[in-house]
Amino acid sequence: MLAKGEKMNTARIREKVAFTVLGLITLLVVLPIVLTIVYMIKNGAGAVTWEFLTQSPRNGMKEGGIFPAIVGTIILIIGTMLFSLPLGILSAIYLVEYAKDNLFTRLIKLSVVNLSGIPSIVYGLFGFTLFVMVLKFGTSILAGSLTLAIMSLPVVITATKEALESVPASFREISLSLGATKWQTIRYCVLPYSIPGILTGTVLSLSRAAGETAPILFTVAAFYLPRLPRSVFDQVMALPYHLYVISTQVPNMPAKLSFATGLVLIGLVFLMNLVSIILRAHYRKKRQW
Amino acid sequence: MAKKVSEYVIEACIKLSGLVVIIFVVSIFLFLLKDSLSLFGVHSVRDFLFGTRWLPISEPPKFGVIPLFLGSLYVTLGAIILCVPVGIGAAMFIAEVAPQYLKNILKSLIEILAAIPSVVLGFIGIVWLGPFLRETLGLKTGMCGLTGSLLLAFMALPTVISISEDAIISVPKTYREAAFGLGATRWQTLWRIILPASSSGIIAAVMLGIGRVIGETMVVMMVTGNSPVIPKSLLLPLRTLTATVAGEMGETVSGSEHYFALFAVGLILFIITFIINLIADVCLRRARK
């Protein structure tokens, strides 16, 4: 039988061991992350030159740059934002300010959860069927943006919902007690204070959309376009699709260029994440309530 | 009174927007169903669900999903076995052991991991992980299920870690205080009290991780070898449900049996992830109580 003092020591030793193991496990997570970034930078940074960023690909992608893919991705980001933002914000406003506690509301919330779990390739199928075939937009910026927008909805809705809910209830009460209508209250007394949260969530959702390949496979992506798109019914090249194609379907592809493409994509996505984080920090400081 | 009319219009738009999410989920399901049923007009459901050969270009074509389903299953299992212990361990470390400054660094790193586009991870699988595994394990090819599992485990970590961490943090302070009051060490408290108390949330984290893994397309398409046969081991090439849809869609003729078969595969994916998300949502609700 161990005396009480000894029992305590065993327990402490056990704790030290356990916590060390947990620390090692965490290291197992963290190390690959750092190594991945370093690996990409080491192998790709050299090729990310001004020419690489501003020229079109030549010689079957093996030379030149990725300018049209960058432009295409940016166009898709803008298109996604145009479609997902208004719809997402209005849906969130409904959920927070108008919805009652009933089955219908639960169904809406369940649908949001489900939308966020649907595999990206299924979105690709849906977008292909609805926008490309049924609505006859063809493989186009329009079809691709709409598909990415539906995929981004859950994130926009959730972020907007949280932003709206963080506005103190007293604000609404003040507004209503002065005789404002419900919509006036939302417009003048709730939305202005939710904009930071909405902005942060939007940029985050767009950063994800920028990196997605599966939804754009059949809805907009083109392997090689000789010129930049002229209308929303045109196809575009896009960074994620470009990386996929050059790493799986172009024989004798110079590795440096592939790494550089991957690095540019990571860079773009990280930049957007950084913007989102900075926005969040900035507005948290400015908050007066 | 003109103000009133525009307000009615806006409020109608808002209420309609609430409905839109439900409409999207239902539409996606219906579109998948419609095209799947076109397949089942010619092929039997039994042959589809239980057939062991996926040969779309043979004469007559065979559309049995068992090889694909098992491919997804193996890869997912492999990923989860790796990801869950590591993820929960890391979550425990971050939530309960790490000092504040370290917490921030770790959380930022995990956000960075979450931001890496899947196509980039697939790329790394092709240029480094695949060849590495091939050499160290003496395989015929590095494009096999194991490569996929490793990358998928890596990808799902942020989901598992952040939701588990939330679950652990939200265990009420009183539990900890009671345990400390009785003389328990931090480890004993964590292992015997906090972990069981947060089990609902952790189960939800695992389920959402599984959902993420099953639904992933690009990584598996790029590194698992694309061999639609019943996988005998993770060390051999295989094919997942997602990769099948993404890979073969470009080669089908719209309206052909093959085309409809891919939609049927998409339908299976939708149903699987729907159920997983439902379970996860129930667990999260329970955790919140």
Added chain:
Amino acid sequence: MVAEVVIKTVSLKCSFAETTAIKNLNMEVYSNEILGIIGPANSGKTTFLRALNRLNYLNVSYSQTGEIIFEGRDIKQINDSTLRKKIGIIFALPQVLPISIFDNIAYGPKVHGITKKSVVKGIVENALQKAYLWDEVKDRLSTSATRLSGGQQQRLCIARTLAVEPDVILYDEPCSGLDPISTAKVEDAMRELKKNYTQILVTNNTKQAARVTERCGFFLMGELVEIDETKKLFTNPEDKRTDDYITGRFG
């Protein structure tokens, strides 16, 4: 001289889910008076106030039977926006929006369609004067209202309410968080406002009721036990429960 009845309740019953907050209220409020409502916690005083401008309905579990007549009309027939414009309320804790002093007060006129700069400026100054706050803030109207002291914020809330030109002003324990000097300033404002507004003051502080009000009603557990001239209520009440409360035997 017969005073005009501004508000009248008829068999008013207010409930939140299973709990009845006001059982069966029949009372009248006369124009331009300062009516006090006193009583211990949970007697229905706040519920009564908030029933008058239908703020109780913000709570999903609220239900109400009986009638409230305002200026001769059943308030069910008046739309929310108009009703709350005419019956303003000052809450217990000063609630200001995190915007400038000017914008806080201009908010009310804005939602009622008054946006012309020159007009709004006049309204803001007027309201601040009536709330005895103008002199203290006239040089810093564009600074944030959150920088004001508690007492100043509460007078800002009064000015904010005055800016929409109500007929009735409700006060829900407005001085509970304030120091004596700020309290005195608020009470001064109330006395000055009497000329043009009907005011109902809910207060936990019987001494304040004695100072400021002319008539006073004693609420206990959802019932109006007694309502009479303040002097009489405090010196010679009819009901023993009123006497017990005022002399401090409970409450």
